[in-house]
Amino acid sequence: MKYTQKRMDQAAIGVSMLCIAHCIFLPLLLVLIPSIGLGFLADEAVHQYLVCGALVISFVALSIGCKRHRAWHVLIVGLTGLSCLVFAVVFGHDVLGEMMERVVTLIGSGLIIACHIRNYRLCAKVPCT
Known part of the structure; x- marks a missing residue:
């Protein structure tokens, strides 16, 4: 169980970092994308797939x-971060605009990364039963 939780935390951090990378670097790479055959990265569906992955992995981890550790505030912070990501995907362009969509995505991803680091550290302190 401890091994599964550790890997799930690592995977959730990885997916959240992919969201950040997609959000930050995609505008910079838009010039290169057609020439190197990565046009699919500009599709909004990529953001939706990343958020779906983050939802499942984060919730399980x-x-x-x-x-195990009974620190429920970690779950609350994680759910807040996931809510930010979902809000950015569902309402981002229409309600917030492009720049604020990125800001909300970065905030949500940062919260998810922070809570999974905290979750991992708290689980490492709890002895296995």
């Missing part, structure tokens, strides 16, 4: 971790 945080649920496992919170059952």
Whole structure:
């Protein structure tokens, strides 16, 4: 169980970092994308797939971790970050505009990364039963 939770935390951090990279570097790479055959990265569906992955992985990892260490504030921070990501995907362009969509995505991803680091550290302190 401890190994699964550790890998899930690492995967959630990785997916959140991919969201950040997609958000920051995509505008810089838009010039290069057609010439190197990565046009699919400009599609909004990539952002949606990343958020779906983050939702599933984060929820499982945080649920496992919170059952072990009982620090439920970690789950609350994680759910707040996930809510930011979902809000940015669903309402981003229409409600917030392009720049604020990126800001909300970065905030959400940062919260998810922070809570998974905290979750991992708290789980490492709890002895296995």
